Amino acid sequence: MDYLQQFCQQTLNGMSLGSIYALLALGYTMVYGIVKLINFAHGDILMVGAFVSYFFLRRWGITPVTLMLSFLPAMLFCLTLGVLIEKICYKPLRDQPRINTLITAIGVSFFLENGARVIPGIGPNPRVFPTLSAVNYTLFGVNISQVQILVFIVAIILMVLLNYIVSFTKIGKAMRAVSFDKGAAYLMGINVDRVISFTFVLGSSLAAAAGILFASSYPQIEPYMGTMPGMKAFIAAVLGGIGSIPGAVLGGFILGVAETLAKGFLSSQLSDAIAFGLLIIILVVKPSGLLGKPMGEKV
Amino acid sequence: MSKKMKTLVSVLLVALFLIFLNILVALRVIDEYTTQVLTIAGINVIIALGLNLISGFTGQLSLGHAGFMAVGAYTTAALMMKLNFPIFFAVIGGALMSAMFGFLIGLPTLRLHGDYLAIVTLGFGEIIRVVMINLPDITGGPAGLKGIPTYTTNFFWRPVLSFALVYLALALVVLFLSNLLKSSHGKAIISIREDEIAANAMGINVFYNKIFAFTISAFIGGLGGALYAPFFGYLSPNMFNFQKSVEFLIIVVLGGMGNLTGTVLAGIGLTYLQEFLRFLKDYRLVIYPMILIIVMIYQPSGIMGLFKNKEFSITGLVERLSGKGPSREESSDQAGDVQ
Amino acid sequence: MTVLETENISIQFGGLMAVSNLSMELKKGELIGLIGPNGAGKTTVFNMLTGVYKPTAGKITVCDHNDERKEIGKLHPYQITALGMARTFQNIRLFKNLTVLDNVRIANHLNVQYHSLQAVLRLPSYYQEEKQITEQSMELLRIFNIEHKSEELAKNLPYGEQRKLEIVRALATKPHILLLDEPAAGMNPQETLDLMDLIRHIRDRFDLSILLIEHDMKLVMGICERILVLDYGRLIARGTPAEIAHDPMVIKAYLGKELENDA
Numbered sequence: 001m002d003y004l005q006q007f008c009q010q011t012l013n014g015m016s017l018g019s020i021y022a023l024l025a026l027g028y029t030m031v032y033g034i035v036k037l038i039n040f041a042h043g044d045i046l047m048v049g050a051f052v053s054y055f056f057l058r059r060w061g062i063t064p065v066t067l068m069l070s071f072l073p074a075m076l077f078c079l080t081l082g083v084l085i086e087k088i089c090y091k092p093l094r095d096q097p098r099i100n101t102l103i104t105a106i107g108v109s110f111f112l113e114n115g116a117r118v119i120p121g122i123g124p125n126p127r128v129f130p131t132l133s134a135v136n137y138t139l140f141g142v143n144i145s146q147v148q149i150l151v152f153i154v155a156i157i158l159m160v161l162l163n164y165i166v167s168f169t170k171i172g173k174a175m176r177a178v179s180f181d182k183g184a185a186y187l188m189g190i191n192v193d194r195v196i197s198f199t200f201v202l203g204s205s206l207a208a209a210a211g212i213l214f215a216s217s218y219p220q221i222e223p224y225m226g227t228m229p230g231m232k233a234f235i236a237a238v239l240g241g242i243g244s245i246p247g248a249v250l251g252g253f254i255l256g257v258a259e260t261l262a263k264g265f266l267s268s269q270l271s272d273a274i275a276f277g278l279l280i281i282i283l284v285v286k287p288s289g290l291l292g293k294p295m296g297e298k299v
Numbered sequence: 300m301s302k303k304m305k306t307l308v309s310v311l312l313v314a315l316f317l318i319f320l321n322i323l324v325a326l327r328v329i330d331e332y333t334t335q336v337l338t339i340a341g342i343n344v345i346i347a348l349g350l351n352l353i354s355g356f357t358g359q360l361s362l363g364h365a366g367f368m369a370v371g372a373y374t375t376a377a378l379m380m381k382l383n384f385p386i387f388f389a390v391i392g393g394a395l396m397s398a399m400f401g402f403l404i405g406l407p408t409l410r411l412h413g414d415y416l417a418i419v420t421l422g423f424g425e426i427i428r429v430v431m432i433n434l435p436d437i438t439g440g441p442a443g444l445k446g447i448p449t450y451t452t453n454f455f456w457r458p459v460l461s462f463a464l465v466y467l468a469l470a471l472v473v474l475f476l477s478n479l480l481k482s483s484h485g486k487a488i489i490s491i492r493e494d495e496i497a498a499n500a501m502g503i504n505v506f507y508n509k510i511f512a513f514t515i516s517a518f519i520g521g522l523g524g525a526l527y528a529p530f531f532g533y534l535s536p537n538m539f540n541f542q543k544s545v546e547f548l549i550i551v552v553l554g555g556m557g558n559l560t561g562t563v564l565a566g567i568g569l570t571y572l573q574e575f576l577r578f579l580k581d582y583r584l585v586i587y588p589m590i591l592i593i594v595m596i597y598q599p600s601g602i603m604g605l606f607k608n609k610e611f612s613i614t615g616l617v618e619r620l621s622g623k624g625p626s627r628e629e630s631s632d633q634a635g636d637v638q
Numbered sequence: 639m640t641v642l643e644t645e646n647i648s649i650q651f652g653g654l655m656a657v658s659n660l661s662m663e664l665k666k667g668e669l670i671g672l673i674g675p676n677g678a679g680k681t682t683v684f685n686m687l688t689g690v691y692k693p694t695a696g697k698i699t700v701c702d703h704n705d706e707r708k709e710i711g712k713l714h715p716y717q718i719t720a721l722g723m724a725r726t727f728q729n730i731r732l733f734k735n736l737t738v739l740d741n742v743r744i745a746n747h748l749n750v751q752y753h754s755l756q757a758v759l760r761l762p763s764y765y766q767e768e769k770q771i772t773e774q775s776m777e778l779l780r781i782f783n784i785e786h787k788s789e790e791l792a793k794n795l796p797y798g799e800q801r802k803l804e805i806v807r808a809l810a811t812k813p814h815i816l817l818l819d820e821p822a823a824g825m826n827p828q829e830t831l832d833l834m835d836l837i838r839h840i841r842d843r844f845d846l847s848i849l850l851i852e853h854d855m856k857l858v859m860g861i862c863e864r865i866l867v868l869d870y871g872r873l874i875a876r877g878t879p880a881e882i883a884h885d886p887m888v889i890k891a892y893l894g895k896e897l898e899n900d901a
Contacts, residue, residue, distance in 0.1 A: 036414075038417075038418065089592055089596065098413060099358065102360060103548065103591065103595055104592055104596070106362075106548070108588070109588075114581070114584035117581055118582055124581070234418065276419075276426060283415050283419065284407055478757055479757060479758050482752075482758075483743065483771065484750075484754040490736070490744045493736060496690070496715075497732070499714065500688060500715045500724070500725055500727075500808075501724075501811055502719035504716050
C-alpha cells in the first residue's frame, strides 16, 4: 500500500519534471528538424532564462503575479539571444559539414556558461531563486505543491500555443515545409532564413520558460545549471523521435518519470546513468525514436 | 637517395634533435618550469593526436577523449601502486586498458549516425568519470589519488626523464600515425570521412575500419593519460571532465582536423597559452570557447588549412637538403613524416 | 553463362512498392541497358543489387571470381564488391578532398595483401605493393585519359572528368561485373561518343559484363546488346534495341503521359 502511494507520488513528481524536460526538448527537436543541428547551447538558454527571472524578481519581489510577469522579460531576452546566436554562429556554417556546426554549438555552450560565470552579478557561486511560500495540496493521497501546479499549467498552455502556431499558422506551415525539404521550400518562395530564426525564437522562449519553472522547482541557480537538463532534454527528444514535436513531449514525460522513479527507488547517482542508458538503448534498438520516422539517406 | 636511405637519415635527424633537446633540459639551459610546460604540452599533443585520428581523419566526432585519458592514467597508477609494476609496463598497461575500453565502447556506438555518436561518446566520458569517483579503492574517490610513483625519485633527473619519455612517445605516435595514414589502410580510413557510402561500395568494410581507428585512437589517448600519472603524481576525477575533452577538441580544430602537423603546433601553442593566460583566471574559460567559435566560423580547416593542409615532412626536408626536389610520391601524400 | 540474376525481387518503402517482381539476368560478357522514365526505380534496382537496400522479396545471385554462384540479398555493399561486382553512382560520390590518384588507390584496398603492421613498420612488402598499386592505378587513369590530373584534388576536376573518375575507381576494385549509373549524364554529344568507345573498350579489355542505366538513347541504342525497360517499378519490356524502339508499351511509358495530358 505504501509502495503504491510512493509510486504515485514519484510519478506525479516525475510528470512535473517531465513537463520541464518536454518544454526544453521541444526546442531541441524543432531546431534539429529545421537545420539538422543539435543545439548544444540550448540547455544554457534555460540558465539564462532562470537568471533573467531571478534579477526581475529581486527587483520587484516575489509574488504570484511577479513570478508570472517575469516570464515576459526572460522569454524576450532569451529569444533575442537565440536568434543572435543563430545569425552569428550557425548561419555562416550552413553549407559546411554538420560536424562543424556541432563543434561551434559546443563552443557557444561553453561561452555562455563560462561567460555567465565571470560576470560579477552572476558569478560562480550558486544563488537562491526566490520562491513563494510552499503550499501543498493533497489529491487522492498524493501531495502536489503549488509550484508543481504552476509547472503543469504553464507547460500545458505553452504546448497548446506551440501546437496552434505549428499546425494552424502560415509560419507554422512554412516551418514544416522547411523541415521536410529546405531546398524545395526555398524554391516555393518561403523565406528560409526567417523561418529558421523563428524556430529559434520559439525554442528559446520555451527554454526560458523551462528555466523559470526549473528554478522554481529546484531553487538553486548557477551558471552550469543548464548542462544536465539540456542533456536530458536532448535524450528525451531522441527518445520521442528527433524532429517530432509530439515525440519531444512524450519523451520528456517518459524521461522525467523514469528519472524520478529511479531517484526515488534506486539511487540518485544512478538516475543520471539511467538517462544515458536509455539513450544508448533507443539508439541501438530504434534510432528514429518512439514517434519518429526512419530517414534514410538517398543514394 | 634511395627511400631506405631517406628514411634512415630522417629517423637519425629526429633522434638527434630529441637528444639535443634532452641535453638542453638536463643542463637546465631550458629551465625547469619550461620543461614542465613542454612535458604537459607533449602529453596534450599525444591525446589530441588520438582524437584527431578518429575525428579528423575518420570523420567520427568523439567528445569523450578525456575518458580515455582517465582510464590510462588510473590504470597506470593502479598497476604501479597495487601491483608494483615497473613504470614502463604500467604505462603500456594503461594504454592497453584504454584501447580495450575504446573497442568495447566503439562496438555499439560506431553504428550510429554522426550527431548521435558525439553525444554518446560524451555520455561515455561522463560515465567513466562517475565510475572513477565511485571506485575509491582504485581511484581514491572524489578526493583524488596521491603519491603516484614518479619516473625517478632523483630530483635532478626527474624532469629530464619525464620530458624524454613523453617526447619519445610523441615521436613514436607521430611516426606510427604518419605511416599508417599514408598506407592503403590509412587511406581507407580517410575515405570513410569523405563518403561512407562510396567507401562501402569500393569494398571497404566501413564498420571494421571505424572500430580499428577508434581503438587505436583510444590507445593513444590512454597513452597520454598513462604518461601523465607518474609525471603529475596526483589524479582527481574532475581533471577528466567534458571540459577537458573539449580542450583536446579545440587543439585538433585549431590545428586543422585531419592534419598531424597542425595538432602538434596547436597543442604546444595552446598549452603555452594556458600558462600565459593564467593571470586571467576564470576569464581564460571564456577565451577558449571563443577561439573555437572564431576558428569554426572563419577558418574551419584550422591553421594548416592556411597552408593547404600540407604536412611537415622530415623526408621532404632531407631531400631538399640533399639537393633533389621532392619525389612525386612524397608530395602526393596527405600525411608525411612529421617531427 | 549467367553472371548476375534476379528472381522476382521487390522492394517496398512504407506503402510504396518501388520495384515489384523484377526478374532479369546478365550473361557473361554482355553489355545491357536498363532504361525507363524518371522515377521508374532504376537506381533503386542498382541499390538492391549492390546491397545498399535489402529487397523485401526475391533472390539475387551473382557469380564470384571463381564462377561460383552466391546469393547476395543480405550482404553489405563491401562484401558484394569483394565478390566482383562494382558500381558507379548517379550523383558522383568521389572522395572530394583526396587526389585523383588516391581515389583510385583506395578502391584497390580490398585487394591489398599487406597488413597495417607492415605499413607502419615500412617493411619491403609495403613498398612493393604500394608501387604495384600506383602503377595499376596510373594505368587505369591512362586508359581514360586523365592520368595527367593524378595529383589534382577530385573536387577540382571538371564534371566530365569526374564522371570518368567514377568509372575508373569502380574498375580499380577489379570487378568482373560493372554497374554504371547514368555514366553519360551531363555530357555533350562528343563526350558521349568517346564514352561509348571507352565502355566497349573496357568491356573487352577487362573481360567485364556490364549493366548500365542511361537516359541518353543514342548511347543505349548504340552500345547495348539488350535492353530492359522499367516503368513504375515493373519490367515492361525486354529485347534488342530494335525491338525496344518499336515496342508500343515502351513508347507509351515514355510518351504516353504527354499524350494523355494533351488529350
